[in-house]
Amino acid sequence: MAEAPAVDAHAHVFTRSMPFAADAHARPDYDYPAEAWLADLDRHGIAYGVIAAASLFDDGNAYTLATLARHPRLRATVLVPPETDSATLRDMANLGVVGVRLIWRRRAALPALDAEPWRGMLRRLADTGLHVELLAGSAQLPILLPRLADADVRVVVDHFGVPSRDPFERSAGTGALLRAVDTGRVWVKISAGFRIDHATAAEVAGRLLTQAGPERLLWGSDAPFVNHEAGVTYADTLDLYHRLVPDPATRAAIDRTALALYFNSEGMP
Template structure:
């Protein structure tokens, strides 16, 4: 890979890694009845500019559900940017040779956008068990995006498969029960079991108590498997600013040393342990 011209010095108090951003172009084919239907584009170049403005050096592109398994632009964006990684959306019937090529292109996981599904897939079928086994064999992770009340239906299957698990947006717990909900409890237990990470992200989608939720999760399970993400460009909530998501993580994790731990966790998970100098 050629080095990107944006590689520079990390700003001291900037997040080290943004673990959840999106890129997309106008004209990309949308799924029927997509959850979101953006009327604009957010290119890799625009993302580079945004990250540079906020001093963020590393990022992970999350495949976005409106475009299904049309992963072309995500993969293209990674090929010349060694400080970027990505996830893709795939059908469980995908072959191992395609997974191997995606790994060479900088893909490190598969996003499961189950939040859009009226009925959850049966992860006990041979196709899904084979798929998850292949992902575990590649040392990839599954990136679960699901509403909190349904998370307990999915986590046991993922845990049994042996694959690493990353849960989006603090698990999107029940907005009334919050940290007392079954989904939040299941997520915390899964983190404690040792192969699950959680993105402290999406606070602007979770209401006024989102920072409290993040603090409570960290209080219960520690910081070693926590990650930070902006969710830029905030599809469906475009009035959100990048700086507001940085400010939010300062509120949720006020200790600067622990915020650095979030970044180092992400380096270890997504970049194969290639930690920067202290």
């Protein structure tokens, strides 16, 4: 496919043998191993992929790290406690880990990022060259993003910034996202658009494209579409991406962004 993305920057891989987290919000009864995702990538002409750590599982990143060892075309984020030391982070980075995912969309109370253990964690991430992969919603972004900027750590925001259905809250969240992008240390994924209505996805994508530009944007499928498996296919996610970003040159620029961020431009055509 001549216009296939170069990188799928957001997918989850797992098997039924992996233990669920105690607070898992969904419990898939099927396998979506790395090989199934790679088959989807190959079927659609996508060269590289980035595994997003899933809060559903509590296997200590074992499956993700083993997958990276088998497949050099992949990178990943992981879930680790904030006390994780620099040596552990460096070891993970050497295996192909690019960031640590913070899943705070459903948290009623946000952590104090300017106090321990989070202050030290963010410093260690910055020193190790890893980024924060942030899953948070419109109401949380105006609070979290300035604190992360103060920590001088790179940030990749998932799923359009999880825009709110409330237009005022959504506008405030997207505004905070755009101000953060202006720091030069924040990127945003156009991913999981099937989880929000098309009008909202188009609205936020339009603001991101116009005001942030493709140099700060990434695309991800969110395969295997947990809780939406019956109504979404991999091809559907690509079709939505092409509708939200119809210009091939803009999509090519997003490819370059993903290759540079995750692969240091290795393997760029």
